[in-house]
Amino acid sequence: MRTVTATVTMRVPITLCSLLSLLCLSDTYPLLKGRHNDTGTNLFHSPDPAHNVTGLADRCTDEGFGAMALDDKGVMYYFRDDFVWLGFHGPAKWINETWQGIPGSIDAAFRNHNQEHPLEHQRIYLFKGSKVWSYLEGKLVAGFPRLISEEFPGIPDDLDAAVECHKGECRTDSVIFFKDGKVYVYSSKEDPAVKQKTWANLGSCTAAVRWMEKYYCFNGINFTRFDPVTGERLSPRPMDTRDYFVQCPGRGHAHSARQNATHMALVNRCSNRPFEALSSDDKSRTYAFRGGFYFCLDTRKDGWHAWPLGHTWRTLEGVVDAAFSYRNHMYFMQGSQVTIYSADQIYIPVAGYPKPIQDEWEVPGITAVNAAFTCPHSSDLYLIRGNRMFLVDLNTRKQSGAAKTIIHSEVDSAMCNAHGLYLFHGPSYYHYKDAEELLAATEAPAAGNIASYFLDC
Structure with missing residues (x-):
């Protein structure tokens, strides 16, 4: 187990980015849930000013995240090294204590969308090296982990990122995999099942996520929005994850917007x-x-x-x-x-x-x-x-x-x-x-x- 030093993490809800900025940038608004008693937050709930010393990692460093995915309940998970942040509150946790069977850090993650196959629909998939783990309602699905080559034939090992793409936004329900600047679009309904593409304008993705029918490519701490069919960059410039997807001390514009x-x-x-x-x-x-x-x-x-x-x-x-x-x-x-x-x-x-x-x-x-x-x-x-x-x-x-x-x-x-x-x-x-x-x-x-x-x- 690697040694970590104690850091200070602000326990606050997800940020509301500046209204004026978004009218120009047209990017994400806060990750909020619908009910006040769920794992999300009320838009107008003030940030908790208390600091939480956990001895674990700090989500607000400039390292960014190695993977991001929503689970079957709509809760966002942020992965970096051996740690995972659950939703919009609380400190980092060890991945191997949160996800049964995962030996530390992961390479990529996505939440599957396939309404024609209910047993696979809404599962979350985590990738590490040559293997893939599948979970539903937080529990490891029987038969996993499996080799990536068995579960997703034609998809390489040691992935950089992955994101699901829904039918209507892509041609069919698909998964987009990223590795070494190359893109692999996988659909069991297509022949061939894997189509390889190069999206040079998008650049490499260290993490990717679909959120609110939009697609985001993360490279370190920065992200851009992209078209899942053409790979076109839809953001006018890269933006900092800490200003939009997580709230960090001294960043974002949530306070002024709430006022x-x-x-x-x-x-x-x-x-x-x-x-x-x-x-x-x-x-x-x-x-x-x-x-x-x-x-x-x-x-x-x-x-x-x-x-x-x-x-x-x-x-x-x-x-x-x-x-x-x-x-x-x-x-x-x-x-x-x-x-x-x-x-x-x-x-x-x-x-x-x-x-x-x-x-x-x-x-x-x-x-x-x-x-x-x-x-x-x-x-x-x-x-x-x-x-x-x-x-x-x-x-x-x-x-x-x-x-x-x-x-x-x-x-x-x-x-x-x-x-x-x-x-x-x-x-x-x-x-x-x-x-x-x-x-x-x-x-x-x-x-x-x-x-x-x-x-x-």
Whole structure:
């Protein structure tokens, strides 16, 4: 066992990076969990000022981490040498005391994603030398460790990093392995199962992680965001892990951000501040938009987070009045303008936009809307302005019939998915079976609370 010297570690929650910085950098927000009694933290909980002398390693040195991965409960693990940090609190622990059977340091780690094979789905895999260990709910899976060459044929030993890639973000559920500047994309559904690539612009990765549908390559203490299909660097410059993924004394901007009450209300999903828009895309991902930020409502195992719009939709900023999806495109209406993004592995702005709503659809008198929605497998677009609802045929891009009156005098947003139609106003939502039921209604159904139903508050 190697000798270590005592260091001082600050026991604090994960950092909230600067709002102003992120509007330009479009990178990660704090690693926060949804409930206040879980392993995460409340966004507005002040850092614990107490120092903890553990005699173990300090996560805030300039060494960075050798591997990072989320487990099946959404808890982030940070690995370096013989140590591991669990989640966002507490000191370092010895890896061989935390993970049964691991003899010290590891080379790489990832959380598997394969919903077609439930016995493998959500397992965490740890790699060391020529072997791989697999764990579920913290317990070593029977039959492990195994040789990497047996579990992942064609993947080399002594890896530098690994990260899972979900279907829809990659072609199929895959694992991206890094070694010596080379990239190996592994998918048991592909033939051949391993495709070797060179991503020269990305550089080498000493660790990699997928978090909130984004992919990060770490090189020592610095990291960049990248496209998992092309390897393109999506960060304008390398950033320091201690300013974004862990909080360290004297670093980050969490304190000043917490002091800004307006900002707190925007990024706190449970503040009951109204959302300007809610919408789901063609991949059944649901988004809630507020004040230039959005929450993704389908990544609870990664936590609840507020993101600047540009993090997912490049160049999009400001308040979104309405949003909807149609044929693998997502539409955003802001004032009198509409902007469209095509959805492949990532959202790409459609050339020629933004343009006036009147130029996109022939709806006389409509220059701005309060809400808009489409329902699954339908080309009917409904636009709501005040208590008037307009129907547009997206195939012809023209209005169908006369505008109809609805019983709601004011609506902030609307969303239609497999569960029905939802209208939103203030902190409340109203559920209808479909648009026909809304038009036929003579009184509103019982109101539900948006924060508790959609955001797990």
